[in-house]
Amino acid sequence: MAEASAKKKIFDFALLRRVFQIAAPYKKKIYLSIFLAILLAIFSPIRPYLIQLTVNKYIKNGLLQMIVDITIIQMVLLLIETGIRFYFSFITAWLGQSVVKDLRVKVYDKILGLNLSQFDKTPIGTLTTRTINDIESINDIFSDGLIPIIGDLLSILSILIVMFWVDWKLALISLSPFPFIIVATYFFKESVNKSFIMVRNAVAALNAFVQEHLTGMAIVQAFAAEEREFTKFKKINREHRNANIKAIFAYSVFFPVVEIILAVSTGLLVWWAATQAMNLSADQALALTGKMISFILYLNLLFRPLRVIADKFNVLQMGMVASERVFKVLDNQDYIKTQGNYAPAQTKGKVDFDKVWFSYVDDKYVLKNIDFNIQPGETVALVGHTGSGKTSIISLLNRLYSIQKGEIKIDDVNINDYSVEALRSKIGIVLQDVFLFSGSVMDNITLRNKDIPYQKVEEAARLIGVHDFIMQLPGGYDYNVMERGSTLSMGQRQLISFIRALLYEPSILVLDEATSSIDTESEQLIQHAIDTLITGRTAIVIAHRLSTIRKADKIIVLDKGEIKEMGTHDELLNLGGFYAKLHSLQFEKQKAAPVQIR
Structure with missing residues (x-):
């Protein structure tokens, strides 16, 4: 059920819209982060293109001063891009923490006003998890989820556009293994999603066990039940370890697969360029060399967000599941109705x-x-x-x-x-x-x-x-x-x-x-x-x-x-x-x- 819910809620735009409504007081920061994401997407393909330009024109003509100028421009662009990337990361993290602060206040205020019957029906640990862990997961929607995903997708799109604009044939050759990484990303996302759910359940079980037994330690010791309870703890702890290992295994497989596909793409690029160079003049070969160097850089820039985008989708997914749980607390209508306003200074006590x-x-x-x-x-x-x-x-x-x-x-x-x-x-x-x-x-x-x-x-x-x-x-x-x-x-x-x-x-x-x-x-x-x-x-x-x-x-x-x-x-x-x-x-x-x- 939890897994099905996670799959469903990532496409629940009404829920996502509600999450962003909480961030309404910070909408200027949201717009700024999106603007920075667009800037980063524009900056991504510029430096490889400048390198291609340097190889094609200025090295051929021996214009040393122009090469130095282009290098300086690239360094300046690199510094600017680094500054924008830092500010983008800081803004999204700040935005997430600000939303967490506001939402946690709302949830705790709601809990304070709930009828006592809600505490009879709901385990205290559940409300604690909603107030602390689940709200912290909502922070990831902003810092590692939707806005960073938008930034990565824009970067991928801008790089692909430039690659096809520079040489569509070379782009098709180098991107021919691309469907394999899409398939690998899908399976990685599904595997990690299952593992995340197992890890969250294992953490909840571990926290509940430790909290309960620390509170009741006097009973455990009084009835000489230490060994029996320790055995139970080791079992729960082992399940927690196994859940984490499954998640680690998915990462251990996915990242090498991405590196292999990148290597294959680079190899196809070099192979195609080598076969074409034999029939080209010196000037054409130099131009092809410039393209090949820039395309190798394009591929590295392209695969960098692809390595983490599936992981970010899972983070977004878990944040959406957590937000649904938190909103259930906020939507609880079993609260103390405060329609009365009679407030006498003294009462007789009848x-x-x-x-x-x-x-x-x-x-x-x-x-x-x-x-x-x-x-x-x-x-x-x-x-x-x-x-x-x-x-x-x-x-x-x-x-x-x-x-x-x-x-x-x-x-x-x-x-x-x-x-x-x-x-x-x-x-x-x-x-x-x-x-x-x-x-x-x-x-x-x-x-x-x-x-x-x-x-x-x-x-x-x-x-x-x-x-x-x-x-x-x-x-x-x-x-x-x-x-x-x-x-x-x-x-x-x-x-x-x-x-x-x-x-x-x-x-x-x-x-x-x-x-x-x-x-x-x-x-x-x-x-x-x-x-x-x-x-x-x-x-x-x-x-x-x-x-x-x-x-x-x-x-x-x-x-x-x-x-x-x-x-x-x-x-x-x-x-x-x-x-x-x-x-x-x-x-x-x-x-x-x-x-x-x-």
């Missing part, structure tokens, strides 16, 4: 779910007719088995996904009427699995927002009792937490996320209970932080341990995406229903002392 239905895939609903309301300042707990829909509810509140039916309101205003930025700035989220970026503690708290002063961060940290813990770290707020916060414990990562949530002073706080898998000391710190955070705010707590939600104003019991019960802790226990069974089941297995939200 939350209403009105008969909400939601599914991640088609009509397989994970939330069914969810209907509840939360008054400002209330603490509401969501409980239920894994997969009951707790996390989906908080994701919908934050507009990470779009609902299929019903309505969600904050302060009696539909969340779709809010601007996304304004909505999310009013909702603070602390997840159980805290993600920290590589960088300092300060960077992770402020998310590199330079507008947030150090004093405000320290004030928030002191408010929830975390400042002393941070100052105990080497470097304090400048301590590097490394990738994913690997140098911090789970409890420490949670505490940093609390500061992050408090810093933006949200009116609604969402807590994915964080005290279920940490030590007692950290649990006490986190419980204090929770108490501080929820004071005066609407709080939605996802409860994994029922002992932590006794003081919640309302408990919503979920099962298979539906609300089964709703009420206070005591009310639900007295009801003797679903919650009472969950409570009884959990406390039979758990004897730990309860930690309450106060």
